[in-house]
Amino acid sequence: MNKVAIIVAGGSGKRMGGDLPKQFLMLHNKPVLYYTLNTFLSSYDDMQIILVLAEDYVDMGREIIDAYFEKDRIRITIGGVTRFDSVKNGLSMVTDEAIVFVHDAARCTLSADLIHRCYEKALESGSAIPVIKCSDSLRMITEDGLNEALDREKIMLVQTPQVFHSKILIPAFNIDYKDWFTDEASVVEAFGMMVSLVEGEKQNLKITHPIDMATAEKVLENLIV
Ligand SMILES: Nc1ccn([C@@H]2O[C@H](COP(=O)(O)OP(=O)(O)OP(=O)(O)O)[C@@H](O)[C@H]2O)c(=O)n1
Numbered sequence: 129m130n131k132v133a134i135i136v137a138g139g140s141g142k143r144m145g146g147d148l149p150k151q152f153l154m155l156h157n158k159p160v161l162y163y164t165l166n167t168f169l170s171s172y173d174d175m176q177i178i179l180v181l182a183e184d185y186v187d188m189g190r191e192i193i194d195a196y197f198e199k200d201r202i203r204i205t206i207g208g209v210t211r212f213d214s215v216k217n218g219l220s221m222v223t224d225e226a227i228v229f230v231h232d233a234a235r236c237t238l239s240a241d242l243i244h245r246c247y248e249k250a251l252e253s254g255s256a257i258p259v260i261k262c263s264d265s266l267r268m269i270t271e272d273g274l275n276e277a278l279d280r281e282k283i284m285l286v287q288t289p290q291v292f293h294s295k296i297l298i299p300a301f302n303i304d305y306k307d308w309f310t311d312e313a314s315v316v317e318a319f320g321m322m323v324s325l326v327e328g329e330k331q332n333l334k335i336t337h338p339i340d341m342a343t344a345e346k347v348l349e350n351l352i353v
């Protein structure tokens with residue numbers, strides 16, 4: 129089956145702060161985006177990439193591709209205002225039937241094993257959403273402004289890549305945007321379909337705040353053998 133990864137790198141990294149979006153910050157002398165692209169390209173020889181970039185950062189993205197990768201496996205498209213828009217723009221370039229991986233550029237420490245696990249599950253069931261258990265206790269703020277404990281055994285933390293058969297994901301993204309669409313699973317569910325979960329991995333952190341850069345650097349030290 130064709131394999132296409134839509135790597136969403138069109139965000140501005142407000143929570144990280146600074147002038148440069150986090151996907152272009154350096155970890156061990158290479159940009160965050162390099163590690164994400166490299167893991168996807170190495171995971172399968174026939175993996176194709178659609179890289180979604182904000183218009184102002186297309187040149188920077190091209191420079192990374194030119195410096196490190198074979199150009200013929202990576203296409204670039206422009207992102208949108210929301211993550212949903214960026215994924216939708218990427219999906220518009222998927223023309224053949226495929227297993228589609230949607231992945232945050234900011235999750236640069238995932239393993240190829242996770243990509244393989246998601247692919248196998250999506251082939252079998254149509255979708256694969258990686259999740260991990262929560263190691264903190266959880267509280268929900270209730271409508272009356274108070275709070276109550278949640279059973280953490282019933283809560284899973286959701287990661288990317290979120291992987292679907294193109295026959296599911298493309299029509300799902302034709303529905304109207306809702307502000308609670310924080311990932312592809314929520315879009316597909318709103319479209320009326322269930323999603324399948326697979327075991328994610330703790331190392332697959334989403335670089336969001338400055339402290340995450342130090343953690344990612346440490347994780348990469350163990351990944352780069
Ligand atoms: N309009 C957007 C918003 C986000 N993303 C991408 O979606 C991924 C997950 O988003 P997040 O971690 O929230 O990144 P930012 O939107 O850049 O961060 P922030 O919310 O702090 O501004 C990132 O790889 C980001 O580049 C995107 O492609 N297009």
Ligand SMILES: C[C@](O)(CO)[C@H](O)COP(=O)(O)O
Binds near residue numbers: 211287311312334336
């Ligand atoms: C897609 C995601 O990474 C799954 O955990 C997450 O929902 C992205 O959220 P953000 O608001 O863009 O940080």
